[in-house]
Amino acid sequence: MSKYTFEATVRNDLGKGASRRLRRAKTHIPAIVYGGEDVPQPIALVQREFYRVLEQDEGIFTAVLTLNIDGKPQQAIIKDIQRHPFKPLVSHVDFQRVDASHKVSVHVPVHFINEATCAGVKNEGGKITHLLTEIEVTALPQHLIASIDIDMADKKVGDVVHLSDLKLPEGVEVTTLAHGGNDTAIVNVVAAQKGAADEDEEDAADSAE
Structure with missing residues (x-):
């Protein structure tokens, strides 16, 4: 129901x-x-x-x-x-x-969880970049999902999560991949860009040496 x-x-x-x-x-x-x-x-x-x-x-x-x-x-x-x-x-x-015997496609929101404790942010000073915030999936109506969760806790600087990395329930597929499309990146952790002050400090340290 x-x-x-x-x-x-x-x-x-x-x-x-x-x-x-x-x-x-x-x-x-x-x-x-x-x-x-x-x-x-x-x-x-x-x-x-x-x-x-x-x-x-x-x-x-x-x-x-x-x-x-x-x-x-x-x-x-x-x-x-x-x-x-x-x-x-x-x-x-x-x-x-819709009917139970025919697949449908819907756009599902992506929830990024444990961002505050992400290893790449907390331990390496990196930054999380969201490249996709929703993903189209295809499934029978009774198998549709409400959202996709991506756990960022163990992600380090340089890590990237692609569409093919998703662990979806049985019967649910990423529409793009099912049709031979690109394995697009969803989220990554990048190194924080150095500001002008940081560069000046490094230059001063190099001069002192």
Whole structure:
């Protein structure tokens, strides 16, 4: 059973003007659900509950949701959220229908843990550089994961974590690697750059010798 359930109604009043009126009412969000064997269906998503979950739980972006559309449940994932350019408002949501027998791809956030105790930072004065903060994975809907954790505790200066280094659950694969793409670096630990003051001290020490 899905952790997230949202109420919606079929939207028959279409077009930019209709969507604008719907948003101004501040009760529903224009949305569409597509994919599978059914035709794309414009819907009006109840705003309050969607906003509440959106603000509190990042898992909504990688989980299978239940959309109760006029009382009829459909399983879907979020494929895109369009936001207002400067207000904290959602303008439109795209949902993709899913079923248990077909794989889907989602972008999963990367969590870097134990950065404060990273060996390369704590013992060698290095710096952690995040090169990717989310990774696209492919899996059957029931195998989707909420996030990817990378433990930085034992990483030293010069260490690099690539996509191929990830230990993912069975049934989950990195989309890029599955399609023969590059083994991109996710995070590394680099030596701290010397400042001008440090260089002056070294020059002074060399002169003294």
